[in-house]
Amino acid sequence: MAGRIKEEDIALVRERARIDDVVGSYVTLKNAGGGSLKGLCPFHDEKSPSFNVTPARGFFYCFGCQEGGDVIDFIQKIDQISFHEAVETLAAKVGIQLRYEESGAPMPRSQPNQRPRLVEAHRVAAEYYAEQLFGAPEAMLGRQFLDKRGFDRDAAVLFGVGFSPRGGEALTAHLRGRGFTNSELVAAGLSADGQRGLYDRFRGRLMWPIRDAGGDVIGFGARRLFDDDKIEAKYLNTGETAIYKKSKVLYGVDLARREIAKGRQAVVVEGYTDVMACHLAGVQTAVATCGxxxxxxxxxxxxxxxxxxxxxxxxxxxxxxxDSAGQRAALKAFEGDQAFASQTYVAVEPDGLDPCDLRLQKGDAAVRELIGRRVPLYRFVLSNVLSKYDLDRADTRIDALRDAARLVISIRDRSKVDAFTRELAGHLGMDVDQVRTEVHRAASRPAPAPSAPERGPVQVTTEPPPPPRVDLPSPRDQRFVIEWDVLKILMQHPRLVGASFDELDDQDFTHPWLAAVRTAMAKVGGPALAAPGEAWVVAVREAMGNDPAAAVVSALAVDPLRLGREPDEQYARAHVARLQELTCLRRIADLKSKLQRTNPIDRADDYNRMFGELIALERYRAELREQAISGAI
Structure with missing residues (x-):
């Protein structure tokens, strides 16, 4: 058993393995100023980035979960391996040949670190499969498969597509010849152990190498080509191994990673060829799950x-x-919608073509247009729910309302509920208040009684339940951060806002408690008449009386601005403009929704009026954006 790794080699690994490069393979990092980088922590779920990396010092730290350390610690934690294994993993990545102490007590290890060897075995296998695709006569069907789907040799090379020979032991023999042991080949999932010894896990199939975000091949996806293939499954994927976990792997992430970070967009498609088609068509943010x-x-x-x-x-x-399967997939995606702070969308080709077939039949531009025609996921799901009902009948409209109301209350992001309720009312042709009442009823509907009285029907109240309890808004909640910051400036530096306060109203604050604070400020004369010091804070608090929202006032008074200098009028005005811009964006979205539901021929006057309003709002939003940018918020 090898002993301890030489200390100078460990130091060399720390020096050569740049922490920003290593962490950047897992997490998108943005400049946070002062030589620091920031991203979303990979060790716990969070909505706002609290994970910091300082390349100059070679350390990371998360202010949310308190995980921290150097580049070796990061690999230990992210891959859940020992210090010894983490050093070996990094050494393999940066090309350092480690030396071990032969004297003294050896490093205790329950099992050898497999990752470097398994990754190397997959790299060699991927090269071998790629050579076979254009070098072996029996790979003709694989080449024809790609050609029929519009993929030439350059495309195959770009994605590393290959072919696994039909013989049964070709890859195993090749890897043995490169020094890999039987146990390593089985552990990698490249070979299987049968009655007559090892044989190739993949045989006679078109092969897609599956890479992690850092570009290492960690598995394969294999497509059936021959009718006499004993394994009937059209697609066969690498099984779970020490380096391949299908629930955490996305095909194409190695190619899409930088574009996803740059464009803040990710396109999730259903298969390997769809990823290829999207990337070749210019949608370079496409990825797919693997089986x-x-x-x-x-x-x-x-x-x-x-x-x-x-x-x-x-x-x-x-x-x-x-089709129905696609609709079920959309419903499943909707259930997981809350995992993202980003807006989720659906892109569906009306003719039912997937991106690969769409590109083949209609060209690259059609694939780009498919993504460009995306619609919000909740709207797609809502349309599917309502399509089950005859909305021309009053009774089935009520049934549709009840069904859709359950969909509305399933949204955990409460800021979206009112917009969803209004849209539902538009689809059903019902009064918004009637729809809102049903949504409240669905949210608070009590459990059914154990048994119904036999003497008559159960009497059901038609009074709407009280609105759900509203919690204290968090300054870390991205939905309210601008609203919070504007009120914080008003509370701590009221004179900087001055007359700009009169341009705001309660509609600019989407959280009712924050709107209540603005109302209280108006009651005491607004910031232009604010008394100096704590008197202003006391006055606003007293104006709120027993309103539970008064608890927000103290928080606003003590929360730092995080500016690093004294704020000025330009800084305050920029925040007010940004808040007004968000209100304007909501109005624009509402107007676009109305335009979409308005027939431009039958209701030409209404359509033209709303279109004119939309143009004016877009101009106003652009003006507000310029003001916000001027303050560098």
């Missing part, structure tokens, strides 16, 4: 790559077939 449905772990991977905490920038776009 399993999209799950929570996949969402975590995307969130870390998206730096998913800004609700106005990030997009996750799912592509589904338009």
């Amino acid at each position: 399993t449905s999209f799950g929570d772990d996949h969402a975590r991977v995307l969130r870390q790559l998206l730096l998913d905490h800004d609700q106005f920038r990030g997009e996750v776009i799912f592509t589904f077939d338009g």
Whole structure:
């Protein structure tokens, strides 16, 4: 057994393995100033980035979960391996040949570190399969498969597509010749152990290498080509190994990672050829799951790559077939929608074509247009729910309302509920208050009684339940951060806002408690008449009386601005403009929704009026954006 790794080699690994490069393979990092980088922590779920990396010092630290250390500690924690194994893993990545102490007590290890050897075995296998695709006569069917789907040799090389020989032992023999042991080949999932010895796990199939975000091949996806293939499954994937966990793997992430971070967009498609088609068509943010449905772990991977905490920038776009299976997949995706802070969308081709077939039949531009025509996921799901009912009949409209109300209350992001309720009312042609009442009733409907009285029907009250309890808004909640910051400036530096306060109203504050604080400020004369010091804070608090929202006032008074200098009028005005811009964005979205439901021929006057309003709002939003940018918020 090898002894301890030489200390100078460990130091060399720390020096050569740059922590920003290593961490950046798992997490998108953005400049946070002062030589620090920031991203979403890979060790716990969070909505706002609290994970910091300082390349100059070679350390990371998360202010949310308190995990920290150097690059070796990071690999230990992320891969759940020992210190010894982490050093070996990093050494293999940066090309350092480690030396071990032969004297003294050896490093206790329950088992050898397999990852470097398993990754190397997959690299060699991927090269071998790629050579076979264009070098072996029996790979003709594989080449024809790619050609029929519009993929030439360059595309195959870009994605590393290969072919596994039919013989049964070709790859095993090749890897043995490269020094890999039987146990390593079985552990890698490349070979299996039968009655007559080892044989190739994949035989006579078109092969896609599956890489992790860092570019290491960790598994394969294999497509059936021959009718006499004894394994009937069309696609066969690597089984669970020490380096391959299908619930955490996304095909194409190695190619898409940087574009996902750059464009704040991820497109989730259903298969390997769909990923290829999207990338070749210019949609370079496409990824796919590998033989399993999209799950929570996949969402975590995307969130870390998206730096998913800004609700106005990030997009996750799912592509589904338009059939019933695609609708079921959309419902499942909707159930996991809350995993993202980013907006989730659906892109469905009306003709039912997947991205690969769409590119083949209609060209690259059609694939780009498919993604461009995305619709919000909740709208797609809502349409599917309502399509089951005849909305021309009053009784079935009520049934549709009840069914859709359950969909509305399943949304954990409460800020979306009112917009969803209004949209539902528009689809049903019902009064918004009637729909809102049913949504409240669905949210608070009591459990049914154990038994009904036999003497008559159960009397059901028609009074709407009280609205659900509203919790204290968090300054870390990205939905309210601008609202919170504006009120914080008003509370701590009221004179900086001055007359700009009169441009605000309660509609600019989406959280009722924050709106209540603005109302209280107006009651005491607004910031232009604010008394100096704590008197202003006391006055606002007293104006709120026994309102539970008064608890927000103290928090606003003590929460630091995080500016690093004294704020000025430009800084305050920029925050007010950003808040007004968000209100304007909500109005624009509402107007676009109305336009979409308005027939431009039958209701030409209404349509033209709303279109004119939309143009004016877009101009106003652009003006507000310029003011916000001027303050560098």
